[in-house]
Amino acid sequence: MLVLSGCCEFCRVDAPTYVMDQDFKDYTLFPVGSYWIYSEDITKEYDSVYLYRQEVRMSDSYKIHSYKYEYFDQSLGSTFFNDTLSGGSAAERYYDTVYFSYAERYLSNFVVTNLQFFNKVAAGTTLDFSDDSQVKYTGELNSFVVGGIEYQNVRIFENRVLTDDRLPERIYYAKGIGVIRKELFNGQIWNLERHLINR
Numbered sequence: 001m002l003v004l005s006g007c008c009e010f011c012r013v014d015a016p017t018y019v020m021d022q023d024f025k026d027y028t029l030f031p032v033g034s035y036w037i038y039s040e041d042i043t044k045e046y047d048s049v050y051l052y053r054q055e056v057r058m059s060d061s062y063k064i065h066s067y068k069y070e071y072f073d074q075s076l077g078s079t080f081f082n083d084t085l086s087g088g089s090a091a092e093r094y095y096d097t098v099y100f101s102y103a104e105r106y107l108s109n110f111v112v113t114n115l116q117f118f119n120k121v122a123a124g125t126t127l128d129f130s131d132d133s134q135v136k137y138t139g140e141l142n143s144f145v146v147g148g149i150e151y152q153n154v155r156i157f158e159n160r161v162l163t164d165d166r167l168p169e170r171i172y173y174a175k176g177i178g179v180i181r182k183e184l185f186n187g188q189i190w191n192l193e194r195h196l197i198n199r
Contacts, residue, residue: 017058018069018091024100024119027155027173028089029056029072033198036178039147040080041189047080051198059091067091067098076104081166083108092129094121101129106164114167116157116179126160134160144172146180146191154180 020029035050054074069091076085084107091100099120105113115135118127123139138156145151151174158170165186172181180192 016067018067018098018100020070020072020089020100021119024089024102026175027119027178028102028117030178031198032074034178034196036195037193038182038190039193041191045080046193047078047190049079049085050077051075052077069098069100078106081106083166086110092118094125094127097121104167106166109164112163112167114159114163116159116168116171117155117173118157132161132163136160138170144174144180146172147193149192151177151180159185 030051032051032054035048038047038049039045040047052075054072056070056072059069059071071089071091073086073088076087078085085104086107087102087104089100089102091098093099097120099118101115101118103113103115105111113133115127115129115133118135118137121127121137123137126134126136128134136158138158141154141156143150143152144154153175155173156170157168157173159168162169162185166184168182169185170183171179174180177192177195177197182190184190
């Protein structure tokens with residue numbers, strides 16, 4: 001048991017702690033070494049997205065949110081945009097529900113964050129995360145076909161505010177696979193061609 005002494009007035013050893021549930025991890029958390037290769041719908045150009053760094057930690061957010069939570073941050077390389085995607089998760093409260101969310105940003109435009117996934121809320125729910133972040137959970141499809149391949153348990157999210165136009169306006173997540181389709185603010189549509197989950 002950890003005993004804290006000389007703790008500041010904001011510290012709470014009795015703060016509730018939330019860990020990432022399996023449902024959230026099934027859609028967003030994959031081993032380092034995993035990759036996804038996408039092709040653009042019109043030009044047929046390729047983007048290889050490779051996960052090369054990841055850390056899972058426990059936050060000290062009880063100082064702000066009155067609870068602690070498990071989260072991860074990671075780095076992925078994008079060959080088409082020749083940039084690094086920095087991704088991370090967080091726990092937030094929506095009424096009486098604590099849910100987990102995942103967001104990404106490009107290293108070249110680090111101040112702009114694109115929220116892309118959250119769980120434990122009903123289909124049709126729109127969450128306002130900040131003045132420049134409003135995201136709707138459209139719903140879940142039992143199956144969805146991309147590039148002739150049928151994926152199961154596909155969740156769709158819509159960003160309502162244009163941030164970096166290389167980031168998704170609409171994004172499709174398949175359970176156990178991750179992102180299978182990205183419809184970007186710049187009009188490009190990227191479909192998953194092949195992938196490797198590094199078990």
